[in-house]
Amino acid sequence: MIPYYTRFFFLASILLILQILVFDNIHLFNFSNPAIYLLIFIAYRLDSDQFGFIAIGFFIGLFLDLVTQSPGAHSVAGVSIAFLRPFISRFALGANFDQPNALSSGSLWSNKMAYVFLMILIHQFIFSLMLYFNMAHLWMVIKQSLVNTFFSFILIVASLTLFQPKK
Amino acid sequence: MQWVLNAILRYKNFLLFLLLLNFGLYLSGSQSSYHNSQLAKISLAISGAIHQPFVQLNSYFNLADENKRLVEENNALKNLVLERFNQAELMPMESQELPRQQYWSLPAKIIRNSFTQSRNILLINKGSNDSVVREMGVIGPKGIIGIVNQTSGNYASVLSILYRDLKINAKFKKSNVFGSLYWLGENPNEMQLEDIASINPVQIGDTLVTGGMSTYFPEGIPIGTVKSFELPENGGYYDIRIGLFNNMTDLEYVYVIGNKNREEIIELIERKP
Numbered sequence: 001m002i003p004y005y006t007r008f009f010f011l012a013s014i015l016l017i018l019q020i021l022v023f024d025n026i027h028l029f030n031f032s033n034p035a036i037y038l039l040i041f042i043a044y045r046l047d048s049d050q051f052g053f054i055a056i057g058f059f060i061g062l063f064l065d066l067v068t069q070s071p072g073a074h075s076v077a078g079v080s081i082a083f084l085r086p087f088i089s090r091f092a093l094g095a096n097f098d099q100p101n102a103l104s105s106g107s108l109w110s111n112k113m114a115y116v117f118l119m120i121l122i123h124q125f126i127f128s129l130m131l132y133f134n135m136a137h138l139w140m141v142i143k144q145s146l147v148n149t150f151f152s153f154i155l156i157v158a159s160l161t162l163f164q165p166k167k
Numbered sequence: 168m169q170w171v172l173n174a175i176l177r178y179k180n181f182l183l184f185l186l187l188l189n190f191g192l193y194l195s196g197s198q199s200s201y202h203n204s205q206l207a208k209i210s211l212a213i214s215g216a217i218h219q220p221f222v223q224l225n226s227y228f229n230l231a232d233e234n235k236r237l238v239e240e241n242n243a244l245k246n247l248v249l250e251r252f253n254q255a256e257l258m259p260m261e262s263q264e265l266p267r268q269q270y271w272s273l274p275a276k277i278i279r280n281s282f283t284q285s286r287n288i289l290l291i292n293k294g295s296n297d298s299v300v301r302e303m304g305v306i307g308p309k310g311i312i313g314i315v316n317q318t319s320g321n322y323a324s325v326l327s328i329l330y331r332d333l334k335i336n337a338k339f340k341k342s343n344v345f346g347s348l349y350w351l352g353e354n355p356n357e358m359q360l361e362d363i364a365s366i367n368p369v370q371i372g373d374t375l376v377t378g379g380m381s382t383y384f385p386e387g388i389p390i391g392t393v394k395s396f397e398l399p400e401n402g403g404y405y406d407i408r409i410g411l412f413n414n415m416t417d418l419e420y421v422y423v424i425g426n427k428n429r430e431e432i433i434e435l436i437e438r439k440p
Binding site: 020021027030031032033050051054055058061062065066067068069070071072073075076079080082083130131132133137140 | 179180181183184187188190191192193194195209210211213214217218221279281282283284285286288290324331352353354355416
C-alpha cells in the first residue's frame, strides 16, 4: 500500500501539470480558465494538520505564480482557501466535517456538492480579485469568478465521480 | 512569557496564514519592482523550461495555418518592396542611398500566450543570449504585441498590450493626431484610445498606428481601426474603442524590434539641464 502523502504528492503533481499545460490554455469566452488543480485543496484529507496544509496551499500557489507569471494572485488565493477550508467544511458537511473520507462516503450528496462549490467559488473570487485589484472592475471579477467556478465545478465533480474509490 | 508562547501555539494556524498572506500581497502589490527582482528571473527560467517542449510539439499541429499566415505576410512585404522600388525609380540616382537603418528585428516564437488576466504576460523563446534586452518592442504579423519586460539567457517575458497599466503612444494614420492607447481589461480584441480632442474629426474604420514618440516602436506600425466612438456630453475628449488588427488570442510567431539609437535617446532624455 502506497502511503497517503506519496499518493497525494503524485496526484498534486499530475493536477498541476494538467492545469499548466492543458487547462490554462483553454480560454472559455476569452477570459476564463477552468481550475482543475483545486481538486488538491478539495480532496486533501479533511482531518489533516491545518498548519501544514496552509503551507502546502501557499507553495502550490507560489509555484503556479512562478509558472504563469501572475505575481501573488495564486499564492494569496491558495493560502486563503487552505485557511478557510475548516470553516467551509464545517458549514457544508455538517457533522462529517472532519471525517477523512467525507467526500467519498458518509455525507449527503447535496452536502458534498455544497462543499465543492463553495471551495471553488471562494478560491476563484479571491483569485480574480487579486488579479484585478481594483474595485472599478468588480463586475469583471464577479463575472470571471462565476464562469470559472461553473466550469471548474463540472470538471471537479466529474473527476470525483470517475475516481471515487470502490466500496 | 509562558502565556505568549501559549498564545502563539494556540493561534499558530492564523499567524502562519497572516504571514503567508502578507507575503502573497507583497508579491502582488509590488508589480513593477517585483518584475525587476531575481524572483522574476527564476520564474522566467522555470516557466520557459516547462512550456518549451510542449510548444514544439503543439506547433506541428498548427503548421498548415502558420504557412497560410506566412504567405499572407510575405505577400504584404512583397507589395511594400515593390512600392518602394517604384518610388526609387522616379528619384534621381544620388538620392537613392538607403538611410542608416535605425531599427532591426529578430523573429521569436511565443511559448506561452496569455489574454484572460488583467495583466497579461507572454513568454518568447529569445533572451539575452540573442541580444534581447528590456523595453524592446514586440510586433506580430499584423501589428504591435507588447514590450519586453524581463530577460533570461534563452527566454524573455513580454508585457502584452493587454496589460492594464500599460499605455501606448498611438496616432491616426490619416491625420497624425496623437493619443494614448490602453486596455480596459475585458475584450482581448478591443482597446481604448484617449486624449483625442473633440476638434479632430474621427470616423469609424479610421486606422491607428504607433506614434513613434517612444523608443519601443518605430512610427507607423499598424494597431487597429476605430470600432466605435462617443463624445461625452461635457465635450473635451473622445471615448474611442479600437478593434485590434492582431488576434491576440492566436499568436505563434512575433518579431522583437531593436532600436540602434535607444541608448542615445534615453541618455539625452535623462541628461540634466
